[in-house]
Amino acid sequence: NKNVYFFGGGKADGNGSQKNLLGGKGANLAEMGLIGIPVPAGFTITTEVCTYYYDNGKKYPKTLKAEIEENIAKVEEVMGKKFGDLENPLLLSVRSGARESMPGMMDTILNLGINDEVVEALAKKTGNAKFAWDSYRRFLQMYGSVVMEVEAEEGEHHDPYEVILDKAKAKAKVKDDSGLSAEELQWVVAEFKALIKERSGKNFPEDPRDQLTGAVNAVFNSWNNDRAIVYRQKYGIPAAWGTAVNVQAMVFGNTGTTSGTGVAFTRDPATGENVFYGEYLIDAQGEDVVAGVRTPKPIAQMAKDLPKSHKELLKIRKVLEKHFRDVQDVEFTIEEGKLWMLQTRNGKRTGFAAVNIALDMVKERLIKKEEAILRIPADDLSHLLAPIFDAKAEKAAKKVGSGLPAGPGAACGKIYFSAEESVKAAAKGESVILVRQATSPEDLRGMIAADGILTTEGGASSHAALVARQMGKVCVCGAHNMSIDYSKKSLTGNGVTLKEGDFLSLNGFVGSVYAGEIKSSPSQVIQGLIENKPAAKRSDTYKKFMELMQWTDKLRKLGIRTNSDTPEQVEQAIKFGAEGIGLTRAEHMFFEGNRIDAVREMILADDDEGRAKALKKIKVFMKKDFKGIFKSLEGRPATIRLLDPPLHEFIGTMDTAQKKDLSKKIGMSAAAITRRIHALHEENPMLGHRGCRLGISYPAVTAMQVEAILEAAADVQKAGTKVLPEIMVPLVSYARELELQKQVIDETAAEVRKKLGLKKSELKYTVGTMIEIPRAAITAAEVAKHAEFFSFGTNDLTQTGLGLSRDDSSSFLPAYQDAEVLNNNPFASLDQEGVGQLVEMGAKGGRTTKPKLKLGICGEHGGDPESVKFFHRAGLNYVSCSPFRIPVARLAAAQAAL
Numbered sequence: 034n035k036n037v038y039f040f041g042g043g044k045a046d047g048n049g050s051q052k053n054l055l056g057g058k059g060a061n062l063a064e065m066g067l068i069g070i071p072v073p074a075g076f077t078i079t080t081e082v083c084t085y086y087y088d089n090g091k092k093y094p095k096t097l098k099a100e101i102e103e104n105i106a107k108v109e110e111v112m113g114k115k116f117g118d119l120e121n122p123l124l125l126s127v128r129s130g131a132r133e134s135m136p137g138m139m140d141t142i143l144n145l146g147i148n149d150e151v152v153e154a155l156a157k158k159t160g161n162a163k164f165a166w167d168s169y170r171r172f173l174q175m176y177g178s179v180v181m182e183v184e185a186e187e188g189e190h191h192d193p194y195e196v197i198l199d200k201a202k203a204k205a206k207v208k209d210d211s212g213l214s215a216e217e218l219q220w221v222v223a224e225f226k227a228l229i230k231e232r233s234g235k236n237f238p239e240d241p242r243d244q245l246t247g248a249v250n251a252v253f254n255s256w257n258n259d260r261a262i263v264y265r266q267k268y269g270i271p272a273a274w275g276t277a278v279n280v281q282a283m284v285f286g287n288t289g290t291t292s293g294t295g296v297a298f299t300r301d302p303a304t305g306e307n308v309f310y311g312e313y314l315i316d317a318q319g320e321d322v323v324a325g326v327r328t329p330k331p332i333a334q335m336a337k338d339l340p341k342s343h344k345e346l347l348k349i350r351k352v353l354e355k356h357f358r359d360v361q362d363v364e365f366t367i368e369e370g371k372l373w374m375l376q377t378r379n380g381k382r383t384g385f386a387a388v389n390i391a392l393d394m395v396k397e398r399l400i401k402k403e404e405a406i407l408r409i410p411a412d413d414l415s416h417l418l419a420p421i422f423d424a425k426a427e428k429a430a431k432k433v434g435s436g437l438p439a440g441p442g443a444a445c446g447k448i449y450f451s452a453e454e455s456v457k458a459a460a461k462g463e464s465v466i467l468v469r470q471a472t473s474p475e476d477l478r479g480m481i482a483a484d485g486i487l488t489t490e491g492g493a494s495s496h497a498a499l500v501a502r503q504m505g506k507v508c509v510c511g512a513h514n515m516s517i518d519y520s521k522k523s524l525t526g527n528g529v530t531l532k533e534g535d536f537l538s539l540n541g542f543v544g545s546v547y548a549g550e551i552k553s554s555p556s557q558v559i560q561g562l563i564e565n566k567p568a569a570k571r572s573d574t575y576k577k578f579m580e581l582m583q584w585t586d587k588l589r590k591l592g593i594r595t596n597s598d599t600p601e602q603v604e605q606a607i608k609f610g611a612e613g614i615g616l617t618r619a620e621h622m623f624f625e626g627n628r629i630d631a632v633r634e635m636i637l638a639d640d641d642e643g644r645a646k647a648l649k650k651i652k653v654f655m656k657k658d659f660k661g662i663f664k665s666l667e668g669r670p671a672t673i674r675l676l677d678p679p680l681h682e683f684i685g686t687m688d689t690a691q692k693k694d695l696s697k698k699i700g701m702s703a704a705a706i707t708r709r710i711h712a713l714h715e716e717n718p719m720l721g722h723r724g725c726r727l728g729i730s731y732p733a734v735t736a737m738q739v740e741a742i743l744e745a746a747a748d749v750q751k752a753g754t755k756v757l758p759e760i761m762v763p764l765v766s767y768a769r770e771l772e773l774q775k776q777v778i779d780e781t782a783a784e785v786r787k788k789l790g791l792k793k794s795e796l797k798y799t800v801g802t803m804i805e806i807p808r809a810a811i812t813a814a815e816v817a818k819h820a821e822f823f824s825f826g827t828n829d830l831t832q833t834g835l836g837l838s839r840d841d842s843s844s845f846l847p848a849y850q851d852a853e854v855l856n857n858n859p860f861a862s863l864d865q866e867g868v869g870q871l872v873e874m875g876a877k878g879g880r881t882t883k884p885k886l887k888l889g890i891c892g893e894h895g896g897d898p899e900s901v902k903f904f905h906r907a908g909l910n911y912v913s914c915s916p917f918r919i920p921v922a923r924l925a926a927a928q929a930a931l
């Protein structure tokens with residue numbers, strides 16, 4: 034069993050396809066080497082070693098040590114230097130690298146293998162003492178904090194290493210680290226050592242091999258640091274994947290003015306525009322570019338500073354895109370005019386960029402339509418649907434600054450200056466703009482909580498920009514014309530000072546910052562969908578979006594319906610691409626105005642007569658609403674669920690005044706109402722007298738609804754619009770329940786036809802049921818005898834299948850996610866192994882009885898991409914979701930079919 038994979042000198046043990054084993058970074062370093070791109074030699078310790086390490090009480094496989102030695106020798110040979118040598122020393126970088134990139138979450142150590150003797154050798158060999166001592170101080174800084182855990186302590190506001198560096202810079206009267214001389218850096222090194230000794234009680238290890246062991250341990254340990262855990266949760270990365278460790282020969286960007294380091298994207302990751310996009314620093318190393326200590330220069334300027342390397346980089350840009358057939362996010366270093374590539378990976382991008390790039394690459398014949406579709410994360414389409422600022426309101430707003438447009442979109446919220454405060458404010462339901470000089474991985478929770486992110490320092494590849502892009506957050510970064518005073522909790526720009534809690538607005542498309550709140554308006558795509566603008570006036574984004582949607586419609590097998598309760602929602606949903614209604618909830622119509630009184634009257638009635646009176650009122654509302662909905666559908670099918678009022682939602686929350694008011698309206702005394710409410714009180718209303726249970730006890734309730742539906746259908750048909758009602762019985766557990774309800778429905782339908790003088794073929798409907806109780810899924814073959822369709826109600830099926838309350842679980846679900854019992858909220862993304870089996874069982878059972886039984890799903894999961902893919906595999910006919918999720922569902926359904 035091989036634990037270590039070598040790469041370098043145009044050869045590699047592994048390749049780009051081995052991301053699971055070598056991690057993304059390791060696999061691509063090998064791949065780049067194989068296609069002739071200059072990569073410093075190195076080796077990758079596999080993710081399997083990480084898993085072994087955690088499974089075996091932090092011990093390593095027996096052969097690992099020898100394998101590492103063997104590979105060090107190979108690196109030495111290719112690079113012509115020796116690790117720990119006092120003539121021509123080889124220094125190493127030790128880098129983490131998981132299967133999926135987790136930017137900045139785990140640790141990297143550079144310049145390893147240096148000590149008091151090696152530093153002299155390095156100075157002598159290169160004739161550059163300043164560079165040697167700069168590398169040494171960098172090593173101590175990284176090793177000290179990462180491995181020896183000497184970092185800022187609680188209550189200490191500044192990084193202790195930076196404090197020492199600042200002292201040195203002040204003494205030397207220079208602004209940048211790169212301005213320090215060899216002697217000054219020597220002083221810094223002595224101070225760093227003293228700091229480490231004092232705080233850890235230990236000397237840092239002088240022996241390069243001990244350094245390496247410590248660094249490898251630290252990288253494996255960093256897989257389980259807090260930041261990494263938070264990140265994994267957010268992106269659903271399993272702890273079991275582990276990280277690889279890459280050990281690589283150092284190349285040096287900090288040897289002077291012919292050296293440098295940078296990062297770049299082969300296309301603009303915010304907009305998707307086909308331009309080389311990135312930045313670099315001269316005489317710098319490692320994370321200097323992203324850390325924001327110095328302001329990097331835009332990549333185009335490299336043509337002047339380092340023309341040869343710039344040219345070569347442009348060539349590599351093409352080679353990489355062609356080879357990996359996707360946008361690449363690269364890291365590079367130039368040592369004395371020689372370009373080295375240190376990393377490449379598929380670039381993270383916003384939803385806007387994802388759509389643009391995918392469609393452009395099809396045009397450029399780099400990829401096929403199918404690939405383009407697979408590449409766009411379906412959820413990210415929501416970026417294109419999110420609101421933007423109203424143009425007039427934005428013009429009138431007070432502009433207080435501007436920066437780089439790092440995350441497109443519009444965001445308004447209250448200013449908070451720390452991650453902690455942001456999390457607190459968001460928990461209270463406030464919209465938050467997180468304002469920082471620069472963000473670091475420690476700010477991740479705050480960034481998740483915020484609606485928008487503003488930084489005053491750093492460039493387009495800063496941490497803030499990277500993370501915001503990936504999360505789809507609105508972000509303006511590097512607003513240098515603004516300043517933050519953390520101690521006063523204030524932000525100043527353009528003569529205006531804003532305080533914590535004040536409103537701020539960010540336009541992440543152009544990088545503008547405004548004081549106050551700006552009114553928003555629908556996104557370009559939604560404007561395009563809703564307004565019938567002439568083709569020439571439609572935005573480019575809209576056109577690309579529509580093209581993409583057309584492709585998806587050709588590929589997908591799943592139908593897409595909508596969960597909508599009003600004619601307006603239905604109209605909107607159709608514009609988004611709905612092919613019918615998958616769920617209209619009869620009781621939702623009653624939450625508005627004083628319609629709820631009629632439902633309350635029905636629930637509270639203590640005899641048939643009282644109930645009949647209330648039902649008559651309800652029927653009037655229902656018939657009117659269904660007519661509107663049928664008209665909006667223009668002949669498309671509609672699944673209508675019969676009333677399913679959990680009692681507490683209707684009568685549980687009434688106060689004395691409301692009871693008095695109702696008493697007047699329905700002619701029942703307030704005391705009688707209170708008595709009835711007591712009598713009807715349920716401990717578990719979600720498991721109580723609701724759904725078909727209501728219709729079984731009071732068939733008149735079902736009959737009234739069927740009358741309303743069919744009379745509305747008859748009216749609309751008469752006016753020339755086809756109507757296809759599918760009457761759905763909720764909360765069935767026993768086949769007999771459905772059988773009884775179907776009898777009521779058929780009998781009522783017969784009466785309606787007779788009354789209206791219509792033949793059977795002239796007023797059609799179907800009867801089906803919602804599968805939302807495990808028993809119904811398990812006995813689906815029986816239930817199907819009385820059903821013409823099933824619709825899986827996955828909200829309740831999750832609630833009942835997991836015994837997990839929809840209303841109460843939010844208090845402990847976060848703890849479950851922290852403990853990694855769950856990777857996702859099961860009400861948002863289907864629990865495929867558990868509840869999914871119930872869906873599969875229900876589908877299979879139903880089709881045993883009726884091979885052509887129509888199957889759909891109408892829970893929240895209908896708009897969740899992973900769940901949509903599952904439903905495709907389970908053989909369902911359609912998914913149904915809320916109007917705004919329809920584009921996401923269309924794309925996910927097409928992806929499922931590929």
Ligand code: ADP
Pocket residue numbers: 073125126127128129135136137138139141143281282283284285286294318319320364365366375376
């Ligand atoms: P991350 O995964 O956080 O990006 P990396 O492992 O890519 O961490 O390392 C961060 C930076 O360190 C790189 O961008 C690069 O500038 C520098 N670095 C890593 N390895 C080397 C090396 N072998 N030579 C020079 N610089 C390196």
Ligand code: MG
Pocket residue numbers: 364376
């Ligand atoms: Mg990197």
Ligand code: MG
Pocket residue numbers: 677763805826828829
């Ligand atoms: Mg339900």
